[in-house]
Amino acid sequence: MKARQFKLGPMDNFSYLLWDEDTLHAAVIDPAWQPEKLKSFLAEAKLKLQAVLLTHAHPDHVNALGSFEDPEGKLPVYLNDGDYFMLGSRPAGLRNVSDGEQLQAGSLKISALHTPGHTPGSVCYLAGGFVFTGDTLFIGECGRVDLPGSSPEALYESFVKLAALPDAAVVYPGHSYNGDTSTFGVQKEYNLYLKLARLGRRDDFLKAVG
Numbered sequence: 118m119k120a121r122q123f124k125l126g127p128m129d130n131f132s133y134l135l136w137d138e139d140t141l142h143a144a145v146i147d148p149a150w151q152p153e154k155l156k157s158f159l160a161e162a163k164l165k166l167q168a169v170l171l172t173h174a175h176p177d178h179v180n181a182l183g184s185f186e187d188p189e190g191k192l193p194v195y196l197n198d199g200d201y202f203m204l205g206s207r208p209a210g211l212r213n214v215s216d217g218e219q220l221q222a223g224s225l226k227i228s229a230l231h232t233p234g235h236t237p238g239s240v241c242y243l244a245g246g247f248v249f250t251g252d253t254l255f256i257g258e259c260g261r262v263d264l265p266g267s268s269p270e271a272l273y274e275s276f277v278k279l280a281a282l283p284d285a286a287v288v289y290p291g292h293s294y295n296g297d298t299s300t301f302g303v304q305k306e307y308n309l310y311l312k313l314a315r316l317g318r319r320d321d322f323l324k325a326v327g
């Protein structure tokens with residue numbers, strides 16, 4: 118499985134394409150800002166889009182959703198229903214994705230991890246050794262928890278889940294803050310929040326995010 122990172126827009130957002138090199142089946146993650154860049158890559162590589170995966174519904178992650186919408190709803194758009202309230206309009210293909218769910222997008226197999234905290238419906242997607250962490254986990258940082266629907270306590274529980282992921286798993290975050298990518302092994306040591314969660318230090322985690 119291959120993944121490509123696209124830094125797009127004025128807020129250093131990342132959108133991603135994920136695909137199977139054999140079947141060319143593909144998924145787009147958090148389409149925003151400059152959909153033409155994603156679409157031209159899809160066309161040049163002859164990829165066949167099978168699904169849209171949303172890590173959460175903040176506008177800077179979904180503002181190009183309309184460019185990928187299939188009016189008949191045949192292209193699934195996955196989002197945890199905890200974030201439905203933030204969508205301006207609901208795409209025809211909108212489908213809830215819940216914790217632990219295994220998604221099949223053509224030949225792509227993707228696991229979902231519900232990681233609330235930044236938003237109630239934040240999800241990390243795991244596929245092919247990559248983890249798309251949205252605004253839950255950045256390189257050396259965690260997502261903001263001072264926004265409507267945020268919860269520091271929920272973020273702690275989410276980070277406990279993330280701290281159990283394999284060291285070799287690649288972090289693909291939702292913004293280019295402090296860096297573009299890393300591994301969970303490195304982040305478990307150098308990301309204060311992930312380290313505190315790994316060590317079970319809940320009070321210190323809550324103080325640090327406060």
Ligand SMILES: [Fe+2]
Pocket residue numbers: 173175235252
């Ligand atoms: Fe966000």
